[in-house]
Amino acid sequence: MKNKLVSSGLEDVVAAETILSDVDGIGGRLIIRGFPLDALAGRKRFEDVVHLLFDGFFEPLPEPARFAAMLGEARLEAYRIIAPFLDRLAERPVYDAMRIGVAYMPDGAGLADALRLIAAPAVLLPALIRRAAGLTPIAPAPLRGHAEDILRMLGRSKGAAALDAYLVTVCDHGLNASTFAARVVASTQAGLTSAVLAGLGALKGPLHGGAPGPVIEMLDAIAEAGPDADHARRWLTRAVADGQRLMGFGHRIYRTRDPRADALKAALRDLDRNAGRLIQAEAVERIALEVLRAHKPDRVLETNVEFYTALLLEAVGFPTDAFTGVFAMGRVAGWIAHAREQAMTGRLIRPQSRYIAPSGELAA
Secondary structure, eight states: OOOOOOOTTOTTOOOOOOSSEEEETTTTEEEETTEEGGGTTTTSOHHHHHHHHHTTTSSSOOOHHHHHHHHHHHHHHHHHHHGGGHHHHTTSOHHHHHHHHHTTSOOOOSHHHHHHHHHHHHHHHHHHHHHHTTOOOOOOOTTSOHHHHHHHHHTOOSOHHHHHHHHHHTSOOSSOHHHHHHHHHHTTTOOHHHHHHHHHHHHTSTTTTSOSHHHHHHHHHHHHHOSSHHHHHHHHHHHHHTTOOOTTBOOSSOSSOOHHHHHHHHHHTTOGGGHHHHHHHHHHHHHHHHHHHHHOTTSOOOBOHHHHHHHHHHHHTOOGGGHHHHHHHHHHHHHHHHHHHHHHHOOOOOOOOOOOOOTTOOOO
16 A cells, blocks of 8 residues: 555644635734734624534524514523523533533534524533522523623623624634534534534543643733732743743744734723732733744744633633633634534545554554
């Protein structure tokens, strides 16, 4: 048999053609359904961007206003499905509980199924956070905007525009690990819930969606070291010299600044009550980039989406153990669109492996 090239991380392997998004790692651009990220984040509501992602994959697709209303109704339906199980779910870690709750959604392939799956994390996470704090969950208000209702269910009244910009920013990002997992499952003709559960499993890992929380821990540790830039520089220099990873810097794809970082930084500037933390973070970002360039000149380590994700989600009221769950609230839209694209245009994903025989094994 002719030897085949093995790419253990699948770098440079094209596994799908998609109309959904393009990640330009060299130019530092993210395109979603033909629009650059900065034309969507902070300018379009999340539900309108979901409508954009779903266009062509569900027929008939209602016009955007009706689509948003249907998503509100889906939040109420998802809440009714999971409400009887909230007490038991709240005994588990929040992300695991959210994943279990999503599994209660019917495993179909229609628009109603897709909208329930967009709605499920949005209602589950606030309810689980409130239950963990000893508070009563708040039912959805279907006439509210999606981001506004998420914060209302959390018990917050401000920050909807910032959360909306965040959900848009993370809704899709090429063939990342969780999206690829969702497409693999969809290629078997399983339902959308199965594909979303695969995405949720992949997103949990710290090399993918599980990393924003440690950014807050890093910023807190730097603040405890001292109030000025010299203290921050010493802390960061020592961390890099000790081989620690600076959380929020570096990306597998981008060889320049992650465009999502700028979108989230812009959204943060509208949150006045976060001004002090933002000023500290901007100073840490500047010094960290200087330290990384000095100590690792052969590597491109720029600010990534995790850095300002952590600040934004903290500012709107989410605890750090819920950050990955909020990521899932946005990315679930991309998973569903990719799952439908794969089911409609692709085939069963079945790569090959190369068998490495144990030493001394005889050929058959």
